[in-house]
Amino acid sequence: MAVPKIWRKIPEYYNLIGRQCPECKELYFPVRDVCKKCGCLEMTDYKFEGKGQIVTFTITRTPISDPEGENTEIPARDVPYAVAVIKLEEGPMLTAEIVDCNFEDIEIGKNVEVVFRKIMEHGAKGVIQYGYKFRLC
Amino acid sequence: MRKVAVIGLGQTRFGQLWERGLTSLSVEAGVKAVRDAGISQKDVEVLYGGTMSGGLFANQEHLASKIPDYSGFKNIPSVRVEAACASGGLALRQAYLDIASGEHDIAVAGGVEKMTDLGNYSVTKVLATAADTDSEGIFGATFPGLYAMMAKLHMHKYGTTEEQMAAVAVKNHKNAMTNKYAQFRKEITVRDVMESTLISDPIKLLDASPITDGGAAVVLASEEKARELSDTPVWIAGSGHATDSISLHDREDILTLKATVEAAKKAYEQAKLTPEDIQVAEVHDCFTIAELLALEDLGFVEKGSSGRFTEEGQTMVGGKIPVNTSGGLKAKGHPVGATGIAQAIEAVKQLRGEAGNSTGAEIALTHNVGGSGGTAVVHIFRR
């Protein structure tokens, strides 16, 4: 992945900054440039607190790491790992890994909070991308 | 809009076809369909071809030029259609709209995917591009992972069991026994499914459709041409297409594929039919939970009751509504771009009385989904 692509995602991935519609006040995360509800284009930044609830989750056990080292934009990962759909307290939902816990403790409805972690390394250039993950709280 | 009929069917064997390439699969399916229609390549006026990613799977784009050239369809207009796993169903719809509009009289709608030139790891990554790379894929959501999250919530909310999901796979494997093009012609048991490798909790290997190479094509004709050329035209009575958010987390309800609901609504309205009128259906069972969700979103059962309905045998041949009589994506195989066309082939065979698991049906429905529900295409066919 090119460095500019990582750089332009920094507010969203590092600081959980999404968008708010100034007209109808609807909140969005991940970032959207147009309000889905009213079509407004002049969206403003909105920083989410990073607290929410698990809507659903899964523990993925088969690796998607690539032994041939082919370069795609989806990172290799160690398995198993937990992924959840999380409903933020402010309303929007997102997809993220659940970390720092025993998988047996993950349940639908449990409260979670954001942590910032390494998401992936980009090949030989060694560019490291950080982003949001969540932990039980 | 003019009436449109399906008058020719062609497909390759589905499976891990090491000896076959993308072009060869496309050509075989298309030319077989043309011959089945009793016409020749020079009669084909336009081609619509569905493929998810010739580029990422097989390093070939611009298929809209290559396929008609190698098929002997000289200089015709040709359109490549992409909507992830719904590419085939959407190619069928675009060909249908073309003929219905009066622009052309004879069209080929095809679909193809060559998946096994990549390793399993890479295939998983390519398929993940049908989800939102920036907000799902990069954060660890794989395709099985997304459907697993739907399955987990369905179990939590409605008490659906892993055994009920397994019953989908058992039925579809049984159905594939009579399909000579199917990837798997081997019966399995609920226990086999339960004991298969866990991929993404609760989805196990035998809940998932396989990685498949294959091509499929149909010939569509205007009413005038269809009556002239065919003794057994099958009419497209309804065609619906809708989209929804590409990412699962942006849906109004994670357990409802609104794209399916909306596409079905359009198809039912056009055909002046209701879900109760459908006698046989091919639905998009990329994972067993996907077939259960489809039964609900297409209106065959109430929300939440699809697991029980399936466990009771109501979707088996002889049940209330036979589903995936071809073996479905699960057992017939799922060469993603070809799937929507292969579904139409089974529907037409059912109505012609040529299906392996014949139901004697006169009205059939097909349902093709892209991604985790970002696209859905529904067609209704009548004899």
Ligand SMILES: [Zn+2]
């Ligand atoms: Zn707004």
